[in-house]
Amino acid sequence: MLHKALPGFRDFYPPEFAVRSHITGVWREIAHRFGFEEYDGPPLEALELYVEKSGEEIVGQLYNFVDKGERAVALRPEMTPTLARRVAARAAGLRKPIRWFSVPQLFRYERTQRGRLREHFQWNVDILGEEAVAADAEVLAVALAALQALGLTGDDVVARYNDRRLLERLGLGAGGGADRLLATYLAIDKLTREPREVIRDRLVSVAGIGATVADAVLAIFQYRDLAELRLAFGKSESVLRELDRLEAYGAQLARLGFGAYTAFDPTIVRGLAYYTGTVFEIFDRRGELRAICGGGRYDNLLRNIGAVSLPAVGFGMGDVVLGELLAERGLLPAHRPRADYYLIAVTEAERPVLLQVAGALRARGAAVLYGLKHANVGKQFKDADARGAREVLVFGPEELAAGQVVHRVMGTGEERRTPLSEWLGGGA
RNA sequence: GUGGGCGUAGCUCAGGUGGUUAGAGCGCCAGGUUGUGGCCCUGGAGGCCGUGGGUUCAAGUCCCAUCGCUCACCCCA
Numbered sequence: 001m002l003h004k005a006l007p008g009f010r011d012f013y014p015p016e017f018a019v020r021s022h023i024t025g026v027w028r029e030i031a032h033r034f035g036f037e038e039y040d041g042p043p044l045e046a047l048e049l050y051v052e053k054s055g056e057e058i059v060g061q062l063y064n065f066v067d068k069g070e071r072a073v074a075l076r077p078e079m080t081p082t083l084a085r086r087v088a089a090r091a092a093g094l095r096k097p098i099r100w101f102s103v104p105q106l107f108r109y110e111r112t113q114r115g116r117l118r119e120h121f122q123w124n125v126d127i128l129g130e131e132a133v134a135a136d137a138e139v140l141a142v143a144l145a146a147l148q149a150l151g152l153t154g155d156d157v158v159a160r161y162n163d164r165r166l167l168e169r170l171g172l173g174a175g176g177g178a179d180r181l182l183a184t185y186l187a188i189d190k191l192t193r194e195p196r197e198v199i200r201d202r203l204v205s206v207a208g209i210g211a212t213v214a215d216a217v218l219a220i221f222q223y224r225d226l227a228e229l230r231l232a233f234g235k236s237e238s239v240l241r242e243l244d245r246l247e248a249y250g251a252q253l254a255r256l257g258f259g260a261y262t263a264f265d266p267t268i269v270r271g272l273a274y275y276t277g278t279v280f281e282i283f284d285r286r287g288e289l290r291a292i293c294g295g296g297r298y299d300n301l302l303r304n305i306g307a308v309s310l311p312a313v314g315f316g317m318g319d320v321v322l323g324e325l326l327a328e329r330g331l332l333p334a335h336r337p338r339a340d341y342y343l344i345a346v347t348e349a350e351r352p353v354l355l356q357v358a359g360a361l362r363a364r365g366a367a368v369l370y371g372l373k374h375a376n377v378g379k380q381f382k383d384a385d386a387r388g389a390r391e392v393l394v395f396g397p398e399e400l401a402a403g404q405v406v407h408r409v410m411g412t413g414e415e416r417r418t419p420l421s422e423w424l425g426g427g428a
Numbered sequence: 429g430u431g432g433g434c435g436u437a438g439c440u441c442a443g444g445u446g447g448u449u450a451g452a453g454c455g456c457c458a459g460g461u462u463g464u465g466g467c468c469c470u471g472g473a474g475g476c477c478g479u480g481g482g483u484u485c486a487a488g489u490c491c492c493a494u495c496g497c498u499c500a501c502c503c504c505a
Contacts, residue, residue, distance in 0.1 A: 004496080007495095007496070007497090060503080061503075061504075061505095077505065078505055079505090106505055107505090108504080108505065110502095110503075110504080111429080111502085111503095112497085112498090113498075113499070113500080114498075114499075116503095116504080116505085120505070122505060189504095271503080271504060272504085272505095290504090291504090291505095294504090294505080316505060317505095318505060320505095344463090344464085346462090346463055347462085347463095376461070376462055376463080377461095377462080377463045377464055378461055378462095378463085378464065378465080379461090380464085380465090381463095381464050381465040381466095382464095382465055382466085383465085384464095384465065385465040385466060386465085386466095389465095392464085392465085394463075394464075396463060397463095398463090406463090406464090408464075408465090410465070410466095413464095413465090415464085
């Protein structure tokens, strides 16, 4: 056992790779179905790209080092800064709204635990250049469509959504600057995990807001749905506007077929600094795992990073937690090697013909296997079975003399003689 | 970074209170079977019992350290 993967890094043996491939395959398929184009960038970036104000809280867990050219670099911990920078550089020439997706491998240096490694693959989908709520709905819809395609229903997962603008209108930002607002979001983010008193203390001590305001803020969360909030705060024009937008968001998602997958939840705020509007997180309904996916609107990030003003909305969905959930629900396809044909030579003398047929079949697109060293027929059949061959062709001296080969269908055991020319033919 | 639990074959695990050459099932390889797979039978390879140190006549077993995995914190992709 000389070389194991570094802590938090995974080896993908064929069975594990099959799982990863299944998940990323669905991601790509669904992204294309929604009209998103794939892009990528380097996995290693200048450290400063992440140290900038786009997300201070990430920096402490960066996988960073100094390279041989004495550049401070970091393995990318998230895709959004890369995306923002690239889009900003070419924004003028890109048709808006920009609909892009990516499946980058991302890295963070931190203690590993369930659902959290030092490396994972994350599906990123973003729409840039559109502030209409339809863009927000489209982005969440594509995330849910992928989960649906993977076999998860509205009974398995739920997307809880909210809008930071609503919380601001409700008084969250009362008398505070951006820093205070973010600290308040971070405190609220823990609302479901920690006792109310702890949150209240944190609002006062860390976020620096007054005790009475803190109580007012916490009071917001006794209202669990939009109708209740409308009754309680409907007098305010600006609150109404936000409630209307959230209603529209939910209604559009329902129209797109995901009503059973979505629910408004005022406690969802997300920890990242750059979100400015809608935010959402997707959880397993049983609440056994971490969030499967998180995203939202970040209208100021491109202006901050690239001096181009483009509203944006997107999400990231990792392969680790999702893989755990799919495994628990028995939704991962069984990994079994597959081949269309396994060719068997009875004696070495038939090998040249066998190779010729293998070539012809492969040229037609079939998956073809045969033993690389001679073995008795029983052994070869055993190998054909173990490697998942659907059909077997037996090349024996007797049949070849008559211009025939034996064709056996493994599933049924049905077997008959067929003309060799049929297998050598180049036509489809 | 903090605390708890766990490290025996490729995998899943046995190995009472220390006691000879460390076991099973599955998997893998070979044979039974030189023209027919799944089942069965036989044999084999594969372990410095995570690593290092200590206690002891004797350590897979007890002690310490360390590394790794894991769970909970911290924090969040």
